Amino acid sequence: MSPVVIARDLRRVFAGPDGAAVTAVDGVSFQLGAGECLGLVGASGSGKSTVAALVMGFDRPTAGSVQVHGREVRCDRGSAARWHYRHIQMVFQQPQASFDPRRTLGRGIAESLMNAGVAAPAARERAEELLTRCGLPAAFADRYPHQVSGGQCQRAAIARALASEPSVLVCDEATSALDMTAQSQVMELLADIRGQRQLALLFISHDMALVQQMCDRVLVMSDGRIVEEGPTAHVIGNPQHPYTQSLIDAVL
Template identity: 55%
Template sequence: MTENKNILEVHHLKKSFTTGKKSFTAVEDISFSLKTGEVLGIVGESGSGKSTVAKMITHLTEPTAGEIFLMEKDITHARGKNLREIYREMQMIFQTPAESFDPRCTLGDGIGESLRNMGISKKETRNRVEKLLLTCGLTPEYADRYPHQVSGGECQRAAIARALAVEPRVLICDEATSALDVTVQKQIMELLQKLKKENQLSFLFICHDLALVQLFCDRVIVMHDGHVEEEGTPEEIIEHPKTEYTEQLIRSVL
């Protein structure tokens, strides 16, 4: 796959929710692409539809309309075996890592689950889990700890290790640093930068912190009320916003 080839494409994605007799459209006609090795940021105020887009791409919620392509394959309505194959190529890192782990299981169990599901032996899984923990800045002993026994930053490092276990091509970060303090946030961003450089990963980076977006992203999409307000490089968006909404968004956070 060439560097400039699209690894992920979203075409006219829409999501509507119905409660009783009321219908609400959270995402309306969203289209974008993500290239191999690229970091695409998605920004916008709370309720703009950012997380809903991520959930549709990762099949945590079903699109109302539109199409999703991963490595040129239509994955919009993937199920069963096809869905498992998708998760080998694409993984998600959540905002609250402790909630994404089973509290009854150790971090090592959580990180190694996908490897065991692939038929890898218990011993080899343990070896890989320990290497992943080291890659993410944790010692192998963390494999035996439970989510409640570690800090938020440590748990997020373990969550990143879990996402990397299947050697995905795409990482989707949904506010992956927003629950962390500034020092830990900096450490996690340094880890993501390292992974991007060493593994040629592609990132969909959903974030409300424009300073992080400017530091990490190659391109940025601004979302407002479920649609794309504008798109460009971080410098274009922050220094030369095209719409009044983007100007207000930048003023509110910078």
């Protein structure tokens, strides 16, 4: 089976405050298969979120490419963007901030469906179904982001991401803003959804313990580069790079 996501030699260079070039991502390559969970781990500033932005098409690489289902990801609008976001969605670090505070959770979930031509009543019904599937009462469709807890809001964000029935889900520090109980619940939800739908999951984190729990393989990033990669059990059980060891030591 062909990989769902292929990243080849990704490089992203920004202009720093003084005008000097800053390389955020430097030669990153990986593949992600259907039903697989790939961990991308590293400290803040290692380049993880930039990789996520490139995979999502939020940003354009300076060099290299990303393909989803064989089609190159571009920072496009129109039909190309609609096709892309039917297949790949993202769950963000701050769930409340990812919703429009002026709209209910149900409207936030239903919006992508209505944009795709689904009538408002059917989109509302689908939003309620998704909330229930993610472990929330259907009545939460009428609540605003500030009226629910962080864990509940993140469940709603996952429901929103699933609305288009994507084959790839990018989770960028999706549990780091939650308390331990909510974090555990969201991790369990993601694992269940992955198993049910053969969802390809790119799980971005700074926490090796979460990656060990969730991921089949792991890429370790430092200063924009992948310094170690392999099956999660092998990398954590026998780290070859000092930076990987330092990440493991931080959670012991």
